[in-house]
Amino acid sequence: MSEPVVEARGLVQIYEAGTTREVRVLRGVDLRVLPGEFLSVVGQSGSGKSTLLNVLGALDVPTSGTVRIDGIDLAGLAPDELADVRNRKVGFIFQFHHLLGEFTCLENTLMPLFLRGGTPSKAEVGRVKELLERVELSDQLHKRPSQMSGGQQQRAAVVRAMAASPRLVLADEPTGNLDSRSGARVFEVLRDVARQEGVAFLMVTHDQRLAGQADRCLRMEDGLLSETACPRPGD
């Protein structure tokens, strides 16, 4: 059996601890995600889904519990080391695509490679261009985000998340800001790319139809994560 890409144990996240405004967002989350697995996480707003993604993606530090990404224990890592984990092991996709407005589509997708300090190699650029071709953005390479549609921008965000060959991609409502047709197209791209690249995929969504297409479905409720039956068409 292969090693899990993500292994989280007893994750607790408390904000404003010890004050009257204390909020317990995660109450002891355990999770294992294997390479190539495609998981969906559903749950009501405020149930802790986004916090879970932030903690798993080394953007946020849990109050207690451990997270291992591709065998690396995040506990005790320095900020620069956490940044390195985010760059090399994790890709993020956000609801509002968050492309950088000053850069072209190609530059945005190469950004995770570029911030390593040097010009991306020809092979890396070639791979990114191939991904852009797969998501049908070959003709948008030199366009600014403002010149692209919402669906095109989100597909570019998918390619950017994959550009540095991460082991884990975390997507927070990746289709939430798109119409159903564009959303379905983006989801298709996500799933295909994840499978072809062997990347573990954790997607937070409110869309029951998209959640149902995952390999495994998880439900977040009051800070606790539980496995649930994936909703199937007609549910």
Next chain:
Amino acid sequence: MRFEAYVAARYLRASPGQTFLTVGAVAIAVTVVVFINSLIGGLQIRLLRDNIGSLPHVTVRPAPPDPVPLQDVLPAEPGTVHTSRIQKLSEIRRDLENPEKVVAQLSLFEGVTALSPAVRGQAFLLRGSRRFGVTVSGADPPRQERIVGLQDDLVAGRWLDLGPDELVLGFRLAGDAGVGLGDRVRLVSAEGVTEVFRVAGIFDTGSNAVDQGQVFLTLRAAQALFRTGRNVSSIQMKLREPFQADRVALSIRSSLGYEVDSWMQEQAMFVNGFRAQDQSRMMISFFSLLASAFGIASVLIVSVVRKSREIGILKSMGTRDRQIMGIFTLQGLFVSLLGSAVGCGAAWLLLDFLSGIRQVARFGKTDQLFPVSFDPSLFLYAAGAAILSTMLASLLPARRAASMNPVEVLRGE
């Protein structure tokens, strides 16, 4: 650093209006600093030249003899007690012996550029029945020239090849006495010696005191007029830095024991005014740079707030805090480099234009209306100060950007 430079340059290019304003702020500050310093510097050089150009920076005289107490002079008799009050001796003429030896000693002091043994004394200039009290300064003209710089102030005749029976005098004195080139005048010294001299040159130093009350002779002629033999009354010194005169004077006094005067003591009011000017230009420079730095800091802070979403996404991609900081400090660096270059260019053009404006001076001469001091190092200093202040100003917004919590920024969406 390539990533930071790449992003910083793109941010600047993407907001041309903001970039123009910030570069303009630095450029104006640099222009003001260079312009004010060049103009005031030029004015100060002219002031220095006009006020002390014809004066020695330091004058060395023999030390006054110490008064001798009465009991040291009178024979000691048993039962007799002498009491005495020591008071300053009345002014008597004192001369420096072996002046070339003293010159050799003084030449060893730091910053000395010229030395001239001189005989100075009071005399009357007689022309017919009219008499004028004058200060006579006798020295070897080429050596004296390095102290007083009379050649440039000469409006008629000659000075450097002055003969032993010739003198040069100021145009005011010449006018008062009604003498011109080639005319003969008599000098009567306090020692009672009378000599006849022919007027070989007339000068205009710009200083009324010199132009109206001083005549220059050769050293030999003055030694004869004041009966000093081969001695001189003082050694006049010129320094590389006029404002080091007090320090050099103190050093000579303490190490050689001579009586030493510096122009700074004699012209204390002028020195105070000069220093006030210096402080004014420093204040203007400081506040110009401060205003520019505040402007840039505020623009960059707004930029950081506007770009908080981008900063969050860059952090989520693995950008390190110091890289984020680098992006914003490099923006400050690019702005300051460009602004400094533009500011230096503008200042150069402005100074070049102003320095070309001439005004009519006396005796048919013209001089600059704005006596601009073109000092290339000033451009470097102004640019350096602007770059430093801009970099410091960009640190605050850069730190703010670097410390942004990506989770909070992205949650804010």
